[in-house]
Amino acid sequence: xxxxxxxxxxxxxxxxxxxxxxxxxxxxxxxxxxxxxxxxxxxxxxxxxxxxxxxxxxxxxxxxxxxxxxxxxxxxxxxxxxxxxxxxxxxxxxxxxxxxxxxxxxxxxxxxxxxxxxxxxxxxxxxxxxxxxxxxxxxxxxxxxxxxxxxxxxxxxxxxxxxxxxxxxxxxxxxxxxxxxxxxxxxxxxxxxxxxxxxxxxxxxxxxxxxxxxxxxxxxxxxxxxxxxxxxxxxxxxxxxxxxxxxxxxxxxxxxxxxxxxxxxxxxxxxxxxxxxxxxxxxxxxxxxxxxxxxxxxxxxxxxxxxxxxxxx
Numbered sequence: 001x002x003x004x005x006x007x008x009x010x011x012x013x014x015x016x017x018x019x020x021x022x023x024x025x026x027x028x029x030x031x032x033x034x035x036x037x038x039x040x041x042x043x044x045x046x047x048x049x050x051x052x053x054x055x056x057x058x059x060x061x062x063x064x065x066x067x068x069x070x071x072x073x074x075x076x077x078x079x080x081x082x083x084x085x086x087x088x089x090x091x092x093x094x095x096x097x098x099x100x101x102x103x104x105x106x107x108x109x110x111x112x113x114x115x116x117x118x119x120x121x122x123x124x125x126x127x128x129x130x131x132x133x134x135x136x137x138x139x140x141x142x143x144x145x146x147x148x149x150x151x152x153x154x155x156x157x158x159x160x161x162x163x164x165x166x167x168x169x170x171x172x173x174x175x176x177x178x179x180x181x182x183x184x185x186x187x188x189x190x191x192x193x194x195x196x197x198x199x200x201x202x203x204x205x206x207x208x209x210x211x212x213x214x215x216x217x218x219x220x221x222x223x224x225x226x227x228x229x230x231x232x233x234x235x236x237x238x239x240x241x242x243x244x245x246x247x248x249x250x251x252x253x254x255x256x257x258x259x260x261x262x263x264x265x266x267x268x269x270x271x272x273x274x275x276x277x278x279x280x281x282x283x284x285x286x287x288x289x290x291x292x293x294x295x296x297x298x299x300x301x302x303x304x305x306x307x308x309x310x311x312x313x
């Protein structure tokens with residue numbers, strides 16, 4: 001190769017590198033702009049909601065039943081708020097968590113540790129993954145047909161919890177499977193080597209190591225469920241209730257009314273947003289702030305659990 005050809009080749013290589021670097025910079029800039037648009041829109045939305053709720057969100061709002069009169073929410077009035085829907089959401093998500101943890105983690109353990117590797121198991125796992133993408137209103141229709149009408153639970157708290165369990169169960173199963181799959185097989189073999197049974201290996205080795213991923217996936221799924229409106233709307237949850245879903249148990253101890261009517265924060269916020277008085281838009285914004293606070297608290301709990309158990313493991 002002559003000196004001139006070598007110089008031309010070097011020049012062409014340099015130009016190609018410059019062009020590729022330019023394209024890379026343009027791509028990074030496009031990604032940054034796209035991310036910035038989403039973040040800025042979210043910040044503007046949050047600031048607008050906080051601005052609308054400013055002055056309307058107080059302790060009375062959190063501890064009082066709702067009202068259809070805007071005057072009851074004004075400072076100095078008798079007070080009205082979101083208390084029944086707040087308690088309803090907490091009880092609803094607590095029941096959903098109980099059902100989801102047992103069913104979701106149990107299914108994941110079976111599929112990963114007990115089920116044979118065959119076409120049937122692969123078909124089940126593929127369908128579980130597909131169910132995670134089904135719209136939430138479909139689960140609402142399923143809950144209406146199965147729990148409300150077939151099992152005759154009515155529009156009760158337990159029917160709502162079971163419907164939300166169906167909604168997030170595929171997500172929890174997939175997340176739990178990934179967490180269990182991430183446990184090194186060498187730990188299992190070491191436990192088998194000292195004479196542990198399969199259940200002892202799962203209980204003492206696999207689940208403790210997979211617990212951060214399982215709990216994080218479960219809590220984030222519950223964070224999605226607590227903000228869902230379509231499923232509980234389909235099963236007939238009340239838009240407004242004036243008392244929380246609590247009844248008197250033995251000795252007058254208050255206990256959840258599992259088979260009674262209930263409301264939840266998304267339903268109450270929806271009801272306020274549809275009222276004609278302009279002041280109810282501020283009340284709806286205050287309800288949104290409360291719902292966001294619960295969501296952020298659940299997400300913070302997921303981060304704390306992951307950090308705490310990762311440091312232990």
